Amino acid sequence: MAQRMIWNQTAYFGAGSITVIPEELARRGFTKALVVSDKVLVETGVTGRVTALLDGVGFPYEVYSDVLPNPPIENVxxxxxxxxxxGADVLIAVGGGSPQDTCKAVGIIVANPEFADVRSLEGGAATKNPSVPIIAVPTTAGTAxxxxxxxxxxDVERQRKFVCFDPHDIPVMAVVDPEMMSSAPRALKVATGLDALTHAIEGYTTAGAWELSDLFHLKAIQVIAASLRDAADGDPAAAEHMALAQYVAGMGYSNVGLGLVHAMAHPLGAFYSAPHGVANGILLAPVMAFNAASTGEKLRDVAAAFGVEGAHTMPLEEARAAAVEAVAxxxxxxxxxxxxxxxxxTEADVPALAKAAFEDVCAGGNxxxxxxxEIEELFRSLL
Structure with a gap:
């Protein structure tokens, strides 16, 4: 069986790495950028750290900053x-998951205008052309x-979120600079960190996991378990570790899929605008418990990654329970x-939430x- 792995052509890491952007734009022959961000990042000066670099070399750009959390079709x-x-020829995404995702959809539609309705991009759309080139600058350590x-x-009209996956949308370059993440409020660092942990654990246990993806996910779990608490409290070294770990988790899950946590989190976002990482954090440990008997030895590895003493020698059922409790x-x-x-x-919404989760593309990887x-029962247990 052939296994496919797709990553960026180029990625830069480390404090201050955004300074490479102007020279990369010149080297690649671009002439004008559309910077995609959100109003909060513009108002707090985070987006300005990138546009100041463009100003410094006289590189032309315009800014689109109307992106909303859980971006709707209309944003795209x-x-x-x-x-x-x-009249741009390159996109620069500055932000967390919402600007990044909006930017990908924009880039795909500009290159493939037959998908301008946006809804037709759901799932693995048969796009013919690569996205407009994207340089991605994350401002949170979470979505990857x-x-x-x-x-x-x-889709606000239909009260649902839909997942798109397309090898044509991957940014040509990522710049993972932890200093771009430092001003995020603690609550956002927590939510995005739990999102990264969910990616790592679901990617490690998903049905499509294999040896290479396991390497990425297990390392990401180890680093997140050791770093997330301190990173949320503002420790710079821990923040740099989180910035890398969430990227490493993304290298894995993007290629092998996720599971029921994400399938259940998506309708919570669509129904109530729940922040995605917050929803994942609520769901992760309970869904791990639900899945435990179907995960082989992998939750033993998760327990060990969290530092549970004796994880590799205790009975498997105890190790699985220890992993769930460590995450909880x-x-x-x-x-x-x-x-x-x-x-x-609300209780009244549970049947609709469960139906949406069951139909979500991520559920197939559980x-x-x-x-x-069963999904209804899980939702009700968390009311």
Whole structure:
């Protein structure tokens, strides 16, 4: 069986690495950029750290900053219009998952205008042309969208989020600079860190996992387990570790898929605008417990990565339980909510939430197949 792995052509890491952007733009022959970001990042000066570099060398650009959390179809369409009006030939995504995902959809549609309705990009759309070149500059240590072939868009009219995966959308270059993440509020660092942990654990246990993806995911789990608490509290060294770990997790899960945590988190975002990482944090430990018997020895490895003493010698059932508790303890310590009620979920919505989760593309990668009734039971247990 052939296994495919796709990553960026080029990636830069480390504090201050954004300074390479102007020379890379020149080397690649680009003439004008559309910088895709959001209003908060513009107002706080984070986006300005990149545009100042462009100003410094006189590189032309325009900024599209209307991206919303859980970006809707309309954001993508407006971004396409902004790109075409600007006469740009390169996209620079500055932000967390929302600007990154919007930028990918914009780049794909500009290059493949037959998908301008956006909805037709769901799943593995048969695009013919690579995206407009994207330089991705993440401002959170979580989504790893800068190195994945995935993006998620919200269909507000139909009250659902849909996942797109397309090798044509991967940014040509990622610049993972932890200093671009330093001003994020603690709550955002927690949420995005839990998102990264979810990517690593789901990627490690998903049905499509294999030896190479396992290397990435297990290392990411080890680093996140050791670094997330300190990174959330502002420790620079821990923040740099998190910036790298979330990227490494992305290298894996983008190529092998995820599971039920993401399938259940997506409708929470679509129904209630729940931050994606917060929703993942609520769901991760309970779904790990649900999946435990179908994960072989892998939760033993997760327990060991969290530093559980004797993880490799205790009975397997105990090791699995220890892994679940280690993740649950981290979630509690960080102050993430532990119930879906905290993000607005109600008993009345559970059947619709479960149906949406069952139909989500991520559900197919779960190591334990789950029925709609089982997903309903999981949601109800978290009210």
């Amino acid at each position: 369409q407006a971004g396409v219009a902004a790109f075409e009006a600007a 969208s800068e190195t994945t072939i995935n993006y998620v868009i919200t 303890a981290l979630t509690r310590d960080l102050g993430n909510p532990t119930s879906i009620t905290a993000v607005g979920a 190591p334990r197949p789950a029925s709609v009734a």
